[in-house]
Amino acid sequence: MSSFVEKNIYHHASGEAEQTVKAHSNKCDLVFYAAWFCPFVHRTWLALEEKEILYEYREVNPYKKEKEFLDINPLGLTPAIAYHGKALHESLVLNEFLEDEFTGSKPLLPKDSFERARCRLWIDHLAKKFTSAFFRTMQAQEEDKQKEGLNELVETLKTYLDQVKGPWFLGEQFSLVDITVAPWIFRMYILEEHRGFKDELVGGCWPEYKKLIKERPSVIKTSSDRQRYTEFYQRYLQNETESEIAKAIRAGKPLP
Ligand SMILES: N[C@@H](CCC(=O)N[C@@H](CS)C(=O)NCC(=O)O)C(=O)O
Structure with a gap:
């Protein structure tokens, strides 16, 4: 059960993201059920913006689990979409769907099957290892646990960055792999300010990659x-949230 605080969370985007939300307030075949703060939403939002797909942005508070939203995603997690009346959820599944459905838009995966599979391998690495290390570091309260989380985060990031051709994962083509990690790179300052993360811990192409992600117009347009x-x-x-993610991290289970 989510807490009172989560149910009453600041309920709309601000800054650049607020303008983007306004620009996508008209009815559309594709309804994007989103929460402004959510990094998983951010992933799909980036795919929508990069591919310049027409969509209607609909803000929901996933902690409230309102019936209208549960009808779209029975898990009650953002993001979700309704497309021509059919519902789908899961950020990475949604991104693949957008790529498959909107073939006339800018591609976010390469043509070659082997290269596509390789993209999926690294998306999987980022989704399972890097993302969970990020939340573990953030939620850890004792100093040794914070250090442990941070080391894991740095190692999983370095392993990924070794595969980045530069400037992006695939070289010149910006792809779903970059999108998978971008929302957490954007939020990395939280770990800098509170958990001792420093760029020097990662080295290599990290400073440049981080800078490019933060300057990407789609990232700017979708950030509050x-x-x-x-x-x-x-x-x-403070490890006080009752979100499904936080509960999974506490229980040592995979992320929902
Ligand atoms: N695996 C899901 C995770 C989505 C997720 O956990 N979203 C959070 C918001 S950032 C949520 O809906 N939380 C509601 C809750 O924990 O009850 C995805 O990639 O889409």
């Missing part, structure tokens, strides 16, 4: 004011 994220992540930093 930094202060809002700082407020939102307090409950993770």
Whole structure:
């Protein structure tokens, strides 16, 4: 059961993201059920923006589990979409769906089957290893656990960056692999300010990759004011949130 605080979370995007939300308020065949603060939403939002797909942005608070939203995603997690009346969820599945469905838009996966499979391998690495290390580091309270999480985060990031051809994972083509990690790179400052993360711990192409992600127009257009994220992540930093992610991390289970 989510707490009172989560149910009453600041309920709309701010900054650049607010303008983007406004620009996508008209009815459309594709309804994007989103929560402004959610990094998983951010993944799919980036795919929609990069591919310049027409969509209607609909803000939901996933902690409230309202019936209208549960009808779209019975798990009650954002993001989800309804497309021509049919519903789908899971950020990475949604991104693959957008890639398959909107073939006339800019491709976010390479043509070659082997290269596509290799992209999926690294998406899997980022989704399973890097993302969970990020949440573990954020939620850890004792210093030794924070260090342990941070080391794991740095190692999984370095392993990934060794595969980045530069400037992007595939070289010149920006892809779903870059999109998979971008929302957490954007939020990395939380770990810098509260968990001792430093660019020097990673080295290699990290500073340049991080800079390019933060400057990417799709990332800027979908980002709210930094202060809002700082407020939102307090409950993770104090390990007080009752989100499904936080509960999985506490229980040592895979992320939902
Ligand atoms: N694996 C899911 C995770 C989605 C997820 O956990 N979203 C969070 C918001 S960031 C959520 O809906 N939380 C509601 C809850 O924990 O009850 C995905 O990639 O889409």
